[in-house]
Amino acid sequence: DAGITQSPRHKVTETGTPVTLRCHQTENHRYMYWYRQDPGHGLRLIHYSYGVKDTDKGEVSDGYSVSRSKTEDFLLTLESATSSQTSVYFCAAGLYTGELFFGEGSRLTVL
């Protein structure tokens, strides 16, 4: 257990509402990532961070924003949730050439 916790673990929301998912790590990893996982797709990178206040887009970043004000916390925000953002979201931490440590996932349903 590399100390990656996600909250909330489950959330149901309505289209158009803002949603924030939180990822907290206790191992002081420099890199943190947000992925989404959908049936038929591998894990797809949404955004990642390479340090406090340093973030960059992944392959499916539209409709998402992130913030990292402390090493241990990485927030993913859906400004206005859509049904296409219904998914399981995973946070990970580690080094880009090394082992990634994943959280347990956050299941989001947008009605």
Added chain:
Amino acid sequence: KNQVEQSPQSLIILEGKNCTLQCNYTVSPFSNLRWYKQDTGRGPVSLTIMTFSENTKSNGRYTATLDADTKQSSLHITASQLSDSASYICVGYSSASKIIFGSGTRLSIRP
């Protein structure tokens, strides 16, 4: 284009039998390749890492191979157990800061 392709998509075997999962990768410049195990409802966990110079590596009943010439990797599971039921994800790492996930193989072990 960087990509990782896995086969088969799904596999069902009887408890105690062996199986082999395949991964073809196109990752440039190549750094290493990892196999992750993802139990249902959990985040992925790293099983093993393969670098360019390594051909075979074992982790208990799991043996990973890497052929850098053909750009293929395999994960062999010996004497399968019910707890091996999971998705197995092949992940390629490039030294250009890219992490490329395969779509995974869903393995089911039947008693």
